[in-house]
Amino acid sequence: MINILSDQSLFSEKCLIKTGEILRQCAHTSVRGVDLRVHEHTEVQAHAVVVASGSSPWVPPQLEPVKALVSVNDDVFEWTDLPESVAVVGTGVIGLELGQALHRLGVRVTFFSPFDALGPISDPAVVTNAQEVLGAELDLQLKSSVDEVEHDGTAFRVAWTTSAGEQRQATFDRIIAAAGRRPNLGGMNIEAAGVELDHRGVPVHDDRMMQCGTSSVFVAGDLCGHLPLLHEADDEGRIAGSNAARFSRTSRRRSGERRWRWRSRIPRWPSSGRDSRT
Numbered sequence: 688m689i690n691i692l693s694d695q696s697l698f699s700e701k702c703l704i705k706t707g708e709i710l711r712q713c714a715h716t717s718v719r720g721v722d723l724r725v726h727e728h729t730e731v732q733a734h735a736v737v738v739a740s741g742s743s744p745w746v747p748p749q750l751e752p753v754k755a756l757v758s759v760n761d762d763v764f765e766w767t768d769l770p771e772s773v774a775v776v777g778t779g780v781i782g783l784e785l786g787q788a789l790h791r792l793g794v795r796v797t798f799f800s801p802f803d804a805l806g807p808i809s810d811p812a813v814v815t816n817a818q819e820v821l822g823a824e825l826d827l828q829l830k831s832s833v834d835e836v837e838h839d840g841t842a843f844r845v846a847w848t849t850s851a852g853e854q855r856q857a858t859f860d861r862i863i864a865a866a867g868r869r870p871n872l873g874g875m876n877i878e879a880a881g882v883e884l885d886h887r888g889v890p891v892h893d894d895r896m897m898q899c900g901t902s903s904v905f906v907a908g909d910l911c912g913h914l915p916l917l918h919e920a921d922d923e924g925r926i927a928g929s930n931a932a933r934f935s936r937t938s939r940r941r942s943g944e945r946r947w948r949w950r951s952r953i954p955r956w957p958s959s960g961r962d963s964r965t
């Protein structure tokens with residue numbers, strides 16, 4: 688017998704799939720769905736599931752030896768003092784925002800990236816311009832490779848190769864890993880529900896329906912690896928929730944609608960227009 692709990696029951700459970708796992712796609716004749724295990728004590732069968740567990744900072748392999756000592760974005764807001772020097776590994780929007788702020792607070796900051804990209808900028812002419820403008824203020828080691836990182840108990844020693852092929856090294860009080868984020872799917876066993884993962888570990892899904900293949904799993908937010916922005920997560924959550932609620936063999940599935948508009952909520956990184964999905 689399939690026991691479908693009401694929404695109220697589901698939401699009364701704290702951390703619904705926090706440490707649980709998606710067990711399997713139901714093979715029931717009348718209801719397609721997903722079995723969930725919540726901790727070790729509760730099993731839930733649902734017509735459809737929305738997974739919106741966000742993403743976490745990724746620590747690149749070069750920082751593995753000192754991983755336990757490396758800071759990520761959330762850690763910075765717990766710092767109780769300003770270090771004298773910081774290495775920022777990654778020149779995406781988070782690394783640049785935090786690093787630039789620290790620089791303007793008087794911290795010696797060096798940015799490292801194996802690429803020449805800055806933030807979310809995609810237009811080559813604008814990238815060049817941003818490199819000139821930001822490079823005039825910040826120490827940007829673009830197209831560099833971090834070769835070795837060690838910690839002597841007091842500071843980090845970073846050895847790197849510059850874009851011109853020169854070997855350099857410097858010491859830093861702290862390192863911020865800002866080299867991208869990966870979906871929070873650890874331990875969820877989402878594949879058991881028939882969901883495929885791409886090379887980044889992102890569930891393969893239709894980015895208009897937010898549905899994973901033909902499964903009864905829907906995804907939303909930073910987990911999806913699109914634009915990691917709050918209003919996008921909001922849109923995707925509405926679409927995924929709406930489609931998940933309608934999901935069954937008999938109901939018609941409705942495509943959600945994204946809002947496209949001028950955006951300028953993020954200081955210093957406004958962007959506009961449509962992306963390649965439209």
Ligand SMILES: Cc1cc2nc3c(=O)[nH]c(=O)nc-3n(C[C@H](O)[C@H](O)[C@H](O)COP(=O)(O)OP(=O)(O)OC[C@H]3O[C@@H](n4cnc5c(N)ncnc54)[C@H](O)[C@@H]3O)c2cc1C
Binds near residue numbers: 740915
């Ligand atoms: C430093 C920083 C600055 C940002 N600045 C901006 C900005 O200025 N403007 C903007 O629009 N966006 C900004 N963003 C992005 C914005 O925060 C995200 O796009 C948004 O929070 C994504 O929402 P989400 O619900 O997908 O993920 P989250 O907000 O990360 O929520 C995911 C939730 O799922 C929970 N969770 C994780 N694993 C599990 C599990 N196994 N089971 C159940 N629950 C789980 C987490 O604890 C968390 O509560 C910023 C992000 C960062 C990191």
